[in-house]
Amino acid sequence: xxxxxxxxxxxxxxxxxxxxxxxxxxxxxxxxxxxxxxxxxxxxxxxxxxxxxxxxxxxxxxxxxxxxxxxxxxxxxxxxxxxxxxxxxxxxxxxxxxxxxxxxxxxxxxxxxxxxxxxxxxxxxxxxxxxxxxxxxxxxxxxxxxxxxxxxxxxxxxxxxxxxxxxxxxxxxxxxxxx
Amino acid sequence: xxxxxxxxxxxxxxxxxxxxxxxxxxxxxxxxxxxxxxxxxxxxxxxxxxxxxxxxxxxxxxxxxxxxxxxxxxxxxxxxxxxxxxxxxxxxxxxxxxxxxxxxxxxxxxxxxxxxxxxxxxxxxxxxxxxxxxxxxxxxxxxxxxxxxxxxxxxxxxxxxxxxxxxxxxxxxxxxxxxxxxxxxxxxxxxxxxxxxxxxxxxxxxxxxxxxxxxxxxxxxxxxx
Numbered sequence: 001x002x003x004x005x006x007x008x009x010x011x012x013x014x015x016x017x018x019x020x021x022x023x024x025x026x027x028x029x030x031x032x033x034x035x036x037x038x039x040x041x042x043x044x045x046x047x048x049x050x051x052x053x054x055x056x057x058x059x060x061x062x063x064x065x066x067x068x069x070x071x072x073x074x075x076x077x078x079x080x081x082x083x084x085x086x087x088x089x090x091x092x093x094x095x096x097x098x099x100x101x102x103x104x105x106x107x108x109x110x111x112x113x114x115x116x117x118x119x120x121x122x123x124x125x126x127x128x129x130x131x132x133x134x135x136x137x138x139x140x141x142x143x144x145x146x147x148x149x150x151x152x153x154x155x156x157x158x159x160x161x162x163x164x165x166x167x168x169x170x171x172x173x174x175x176x177x178x179x
Numbered sequence: 180x181x182x183x184x185x186x187x188x189x190x191x192x193x194x195x196x197x198x199x200x201x202x203x204x205x206x207x208x209x210x211x212x213x214x215x216x217x218x219x220x221x222x223x224x225x226x227x228x229x230x231x232x233x234x235x236x237x238x239x240x241x242x243x244x245x246x247x248x249x250x251x252x253x254x255x256x257x258x259x260x261x262x263x264x265x266x267x268x269x270x271x272x273x274x275x276x277x278x279x280x281x282x283x284x285x286x287x288x289x290x291x292x293x294x295x296x297x298x299x300x301x302x303x304x305x306x307x308x309x310x311x312x313x314x315x316x317x318x319x320x321x322x323x324x325x326x327x328x329x330x331x332x333x334x335x336x337x338x339x340x341x342x343x344x345x346x347x348x349x350x351x352x353x354x355x356x357x358x359x360x361x362x363x364x365x366x367x368x369x370x371x372x373x374x375x376x377x378x379x380x381x382x383x384x385x386x387x388x389x390x391x392x393x394x395x396x397x398x399x400x401x402x403x404x
Contacts, residue, residue, distance in 0.1 A: 018249055025245060033237035047241055054245045119228050137194070138229035144194070163190045169229075170221050179224045 006070035013061055021061075025054055028071065031140055032078045038135045039082040041124050049085050053078040072149040075140070079132055079150060086128050115178055122172040130165035137162055182208075185215040192219075193226050239390065244353065306400040309384075315393045316341055316358070316386050322398040329371040329400070331382065333357045339388045346383040347371050357386075 002008060004023065012020035032053050036046035057064075057074050064073050123131055136147045144155045144162075151158060173179040188205040191197050197205065209216050306329075307322040318335035335341060341358035344351065350372045357367055371382070386394040 021249065022246060025242070029237050029241060029245075030234065033241060034234050037235065038232070043238070047238060050237060050241050051244055055248055058249060115228065116232065119232065134229060138226070139232060139234070141230075144196075159190075162194075163187065166190065166193075166222060166225060167186075170218075170225050173225065174221065179221045179228070 007066055010061065010064065010066065010070055013058075021058055024057075024070070024074075028074055029054070031071075032074065034139060035075065035078055035135050036082050036085075038120075038123065038139055039079075039128065039131060040085055041120060045085055049078065049081045052081050056081070068149060069146070072146055075136070075142075076150045076152075079136075083128055083132075118173065118176055118178050119169075122169050122176075122178075125172060126165055126168060130161055130168065133158060133162045134165050134169070185209075185212060186218065189215065189219045189222055193222055243390070248351070307398040309396045309398055311335070311386075311394055311396065315339065315388055320384065320396060320398065322382055322400060324400075327370060331369045331371065331384075331398075333367045333369070334365075336363045337388065341393075342387045342390075344385040344387065345369070345371070346385075348380070 006024070006027075009020045009024050013024065029050065033046055033050040036049035036053075037043060040046050040049065053074065056077050064070070123134060126134070132151065133147060136142045136150060142150070144158050147153075147158045147162075148155045153161075170179060183201070183204060185205070185208045188197065188201060188208065191201065192205060209219060304324050305321050306324055308319055310319045311317050316335055316337045318333070320335070321332040323330055323332060329347075331345065333343070335358050337358045339358075340356060340360070342353060342355045343357045344353050348371075352369070352372075354367075354369050356362075381397050381399045384396045384398070385392055386396075
């Protein structure tokens with residue numbers, strides 16, 4: 001076990017080394033925040049989810065089973081917090097800004113920027129269960145096995161959801177001429 | 180044995196999950212099926228777009244808020260750090276504060292102003308008041324008690340958005356947007372957590388602009404209130 005790898009940092013953290021948790025935070029703040037951002041599409045909500053994720057991880061570190069990967073564990077917390085945040089949104093927030101208005105503002109003038117906006121909007125039109133598999137696979141580049149661990153689903157189900165999610169995205173983007 | 184679905188083969192290919200035999204099968208199917216070829220191209224473009232979605236840097240506020248909520252020296256875990264839940268619950272409540280804790284009045288003439296929340300009909304007792312004069316933030320802050328408990332009323336003005344960190348009875352709350360564009364003349368109210376037994380009763384306020392401290396103040400309720 002290397003001094004700076006996750007299991008060593010977790011061990012040090014459990015022994016009361018606050019700096020070890022800071023290292024884990026530095027390592028995972030970016031993926032956790034970005035995953036929440038892609039799930040929620042709102043930076044303030046993503047910030048709240050990321051904060052809760054790390055503070056919950058710290059508080060429950062004693063419950064963490066080291067036979068699992070640390071990142072699977074913390075991503076699972078982030079996924080659950082994101083789904084909770086989505087669940088507590090009022091319906092109009094869920095639909096907010098989903099439909100592009102067809103008249104790109106100055107910030108969306110560049111074609112690439114517009115395409116990005118369309119993909120983000122298409123992602124938000126997927127159900128949270130399908131959106132999360134896209135986020136885990138394409139944003140976080142996780143394997144089916146890791147995704148299964150995080151979502152507590154069999155790999156077969158993960159694969160099936162991923163395929164469905166991509167097909168739905170493809171259909172949406174084809175209608176808009178994006179792919 | 181039924182032939183594998185070309186779509187499943189294409190999807191597995193996207194994830195690098197094909198063995199040589201499946202790869203050969205896919206090549207054969209693509210050669211014979213223009214629709215499958217088009218679908219593969221679409222999905223490859225989709226993958227490239229998804230993989231290319233920009234990753235953003237988390238705001239510095241994330242690090243500041245998480246690390247400031249950790250205990251100075253203690254092992255994590257429920258049994259060893261019972262205060263942690265309080266701390267982060269208070270912190271999150273503070274950050275989320277705008278949704279549930281902040282009651283805003285529109286140009287309210289003091290206590291009898293038109294409250295947007297459910298506190299309109301409640302009698303309010305001012306316990307302490309501080310005036311901020313020269314500096315980037317001006318106005319006043321009142322510590323009050325009403326039927327809902329202790330609270331703070333901010334009536335401030337500034338040329339830039341102002342956040343406030345409130346430390347009260349061992350709880351820390353960050354209240355974002357106490358002053359925002361167009362909020363001049365408005366009163367923002369924040370309910371405080373119930374005070375614990377004993378301990379310091381004073382409420383310490385740190386005013387921040389762009390994360391930088393610009394002023395401090397302390398409000399103290401009189402004994403017995």
